[in-house]
Amino acid sequence: MNDNYLPITLPSRCIPYEGIDPDSVKIRSYTGADEVFLSEINILNQTSKFLFILERVMQGIDPKILTSGDKLYIMLWEYINSYSETVFEKDICSGCMQEVSFTVDLRKMDVVKLPKDLVLPVEVTMEDADPVFLKLLTIDDELHVQDYAATHPDSHLYKLARLMVDPKLDLLERKAWLASCPAKVLAQIRGKFGELYHGPSFSANVTCPGCGREDVIEVPFRFEFLFPTGETLADTFGKGI
Numbered sequence: 001m002n003d004n005y006l007p008i009t010l011p012s013r014c015i016p017y018e019g020i021d022p023d024s025v026k027i028r029s030y031t032g033a034d035e036v037f038l039s040e041i042n043i044l045n046q047t048s049k050f051l052f053i054l055e056r057v058m059q060g061i062d063p064k065i066l067t068s069g070d071k072l073y074i075m076l077w078e079y080i081n082s083y084s085e086t087v088f089e090k091d092i093c094s095g096c097m098q099e100v101s102f103t104v105d106l107r108k109m110d111v112v113k114l115p116k117d118l119v120l121p122v123e124v125t126m127e128d129a130d131p132v133f134l135k136l137l138t139i140d141d142e143l144h145v146q147d148y149a150a151t152h153p154d155s156h157l158y159k160l161a162r163l164m165v166d167p168k169l170d171l172l173e174r175k176a177w178l179a180s181c182p183a184k185v186l187a188q189i190r191g192k193f194g195e196l197y198h199g200p201s202f203s204a205n206v207t208c209p210g211c212g213r214e215d216v217i218e219v220p221f222r223f224e225f226l227f228p229t230g231e232t233l234a235d236t237f238g239k240g241i
Helices: 032-038 046-057 068-082 139-149 155-163 171-180 183-195 230-237
Strands: 086-092 099-105 122-124 132-134 203-207 214-218
Touching: 032 046, 046 068, 046 139, 068 139, 086 214, 086 230, 099 203, 099 214, 122 183, 132 183, 139 155, 155 171, 155 183
Parallel strands: none
Antiparallel strands: 086 099, 122 132, 203 214
């Protein structure tokens, strides 16, 4: 078993985690035993399966309270430290206009961090309604939204209701309030939540292997960052594995 736990600096700076010492949060790279569970991840179970894996590889924090941004960063950290520091991304070079395979060094990908002076919950000033206060989405929230969506058509409102902090209204009352609001109010809430993004930028500086032009390309998240398979596996570790 790999017991070499290392400190990890999360994009949230641990601001959302009351009572958690950032220096106490540690993580280890994957082992073959972890791959048993990684290999079972799919689009339907990825949140619950990855939570189980986080419980195996992290110390100093309950993974359920991790924000979605920190979760994405941890996925990237694990890929770098467990598998490879690079991935290969196909895109069109803006210089020679050819489709090429760029080598992306994941260690150099920018990471968006929460502001050091951020105070939670965050106030959203409304033009046509009272202010709304928001928290950050957590893995626990993602699990509840996923379960709710399985049997309800209004999971979009349910997710926004979970983001809202209002001691006067319970979860269902918050959802009902959102349903009665003009769409513009919901857009303001979604816009403020988007401003709170933290985690990997998923863009990278690359050099065209053909013409040598430096460029910036998007590196969209994909499940191969959890468990390398298919083309990602072949490109990185050699065909035939």
